[in-house]
Amino acid sequence: MSELIKKALGEIKSKKNSVEKDYHRLDYHLMAPTGLINDPNGFSYYRGKYHLFYQWNPFECNHKTKFWGHFQSEDLVSWENKSPVLAPEDWYDKNGCYSGSAIEKDGQLILFYTGNVKDQYGNRETYQCLAVSDNGEEFQKLGPVITNQPNGYTRHFRDPKVWKDREIYYSVIGAQRDNLTGAAVLYSSNDIKNWSFLGEIKTDLENFGYMWECPDYFEINGEGVFIFSPQGIDAENDKYNNIYQSGYVLGKLDPKTVNLRHGEFSELDRGFDFYAPQTMIDKNGRRIMMAWAGLPEVDYPTENMGWLHCLTMPRELLIIDGKLVQKPVEEMKKIRKDFVEVQDLFSGKKSYPDIEGDSFEMICRLKSIDAGEVGINLRVGNNEKTVLKYDYSEKKVILDRGSSGEIFAEEYGTVRKCFLDSLEIVFHIFMDKSLIEVFINDGEEVFTARIFPDEKSSGIEFFSDGKTEISIKKWNI
Template sequence: MTNEKVYHKIKEDLDSYYQNKDSNIWRNKSHIEMPFGLVNDPNGLSYYNGKYHIFYQWNPFGCEHKTKHWGLVKTADFVNFSKPEIILKPEDWFDKNGCYSGGAYVKGDTLKLFYTGNVKDENNNRESYQCIVDYHKDGSFKKKGPVIPKQPEGYTAHFRDPMIFVQDGTYYMILGVQRDNLTGAALIYKSDDIEKWEFLGELKTDKENFGFMWECPNLVKVSKDKYALLFSPQGLEAEEFKNQNIYQSGYMIGELDLNNVELKKHTEFKELDMGFDFYAPQVFTHDGQNIMIGWVGMPDKDSEYPSAQNGGWMFPLTLPRVLEYKNDVLYQKPLEKLENLRETKIVDIKDKVENNYEIKLDNRNVEIKLNLNIEQNNCINLKFKFNDEYISLTYDKLSEVCTIDRNNMELGGRGIRKFKLKAEKSLDLHMFIDNSVMEIYYEYGLETTTFMYFPKSDDFKIEIQSDNNININKLCIWNLRGVRYE
């Protein structure tokens, strides 16, 4: 079958999927995911031509990390989306083994896409090319090939994930890289015209030996004089309350000095999400808000996601989150447009005292806002129950530790995640639950956990338990409508 016929068949399969109902109980309704194949990093996030453009890594041919393409969906409201389409294909000499991650920048009427072309020879030796694409309002685009053909001396070919930002009228690019001594770093380039790039140097930080690779770096302006460096370091040592996943995603905030290529006076690295499944987030700015979307997944853990065998698909993207800077911390909150997903409010409780509270829900596509008075409680436990399986969320006020426990689930990843959380008089939780994804915001976005789960049953109950009476300040639950692809 020719390439043209292969991609025509993919389009036909997409059209057929959206004309029929998917009965798979793990198929998510409000999260972006593909009908088939493997999705990972969000790419090229941007607001262009009146719509949010969400590109993403996609292997449409199977559930393996191979043949990476760039897919695209567009939306104005995060309810109605364009049907997925393939934009970038690994079919040129400079990207023949994969169109890897990168960002986008709106320049005039053109959306400039930047990505890493991955090339391997017969001995599996890697070359990485930083490439540019002109994407136009009518959906047409032109690959223009490499603008940075090779990594600088002193670095391996693990050199990828270009992101663009502007300061004082000059374009800058940040990339993740591995040094020859097998430690991770980020590099900075600059350009006057966004086409020709000059190497400035390695971004200096206090993290000289911080993992073996830094993936997907972003430099985001968060205040008048502060930038956040978001990145996904690989190879950090696990601690009791930190770095519990195989790889991390987090940030440091400091003063960006591009003359000296340095992030000065920066904070310690803080993880962006304390759940099991969050990686490679990307940030773009629209209407003065820094908006982040991440990948709900984790590299090198494919056996933990049974949807590949039972459904032929792997991984969604997170719902969009707004980053708000306060006291050298990035708080996260759901993008306000996500309220468009609310269909029916099914629970609205205020100031209720219960010995034990349980509610049965008719579906697993809901938004929940819960605020508990915990002045008389030392321990709060939420159980998400699926017949004889459950996931528990426990908050211990005395030790200030929150625990997510998936060990009572049979399928998919299991394990425990613990993190520190300070809540005194009340505990505030904001949850988005989908058929196989949970995103939970704690204490108004001070912490979040994102993770996948794969229940055997459609039966769904939520139970709240405590060592004392449960004082519900507020509980609101909405059924959410599924997103539509048209």
């Protein structure tokens, strides 16, 4: 074990107790033990266990130092935080072990990541590097396998995602052209060590932001999906309102021509705090995605408590009617307890016995003939509430965290909306202290948001300005 990794483990030991006293620490979502967590990396299934690595600064709540931390699980629900596997201590990654992916080859788990290097003037160099393991827990670095970005691109060149198609390995890497526009490029390899540049992935998004981070290409039942996180997209009404976005296009990639014929770009998440998603294939053939429940360059309240950010829960991805749909993985049902069910016909504002809390799963169906708005006030108390509602006149789902407790990132607004035409609205809510994930109408849309209410704000109210049928199923977690 390297001295730098020993130092990181010592930091956990010295700060863990004080960090865990913070009420806003989560019950069932993944967080780093101390410091900052951001991008999920190397999401994989190897030797009967799920492995999820993550960008981690154990020493401070900023992006100055980047290790790869390591979570491990047998069921996607109960996770163990293992020792970190990569530390920024070699010439090719001394300023950060940046994001990447994992793949199994010849019985080994292989990590493919970006080594970040800066000189005394702040000039950047990036190297795409390998590390290998025979057990999924201890890794040997092999150094760079792609040493320079191709001609025509800046040194913002990172986040390799690797997959295998028949006998060929492919890697898509996020890039920035010399004209400061975002793109993604494709490489191929026969042995995962020697890589050939195939070209820039050709899309219809020629001037779509200034950098594409965390690209990911995969297929679901023969249909291609290209996920990426473009930086520098201007807001358009209800779309693209966060500092940076994450989304997808549907379309099949042809490695021979490096052409991607695709549909329109759609945001993966309509909420406030979602970035850098990564996917993997599990043992049952499901495509599973996790993401950073946060954003870069945004200040969050827990920084003063010695920890920052968390990850989303695992989501299964499906393509239904030409749209990427996200569902909570079935395994989440394992942690349900204290079931409560309600059916009612109501109008106005109403609460129900035992329907409250700060860590729970709730499925709420609302159907109205004459209402203009129906919805839920969550985490009610102390003049606080988080509003989740459906506006029948606008046909929009609305999440409002303007009164959710401590306000942050106000420059990006406190309301998020998306269009949805439906007579019945289903809110499938996962509340976890300072994080909410909402799956709308069986995952047709998803909202993720960090909120920081008072510990005593645990009430739940339902409201409608007309007669509305309501069905509630709730479990504590």
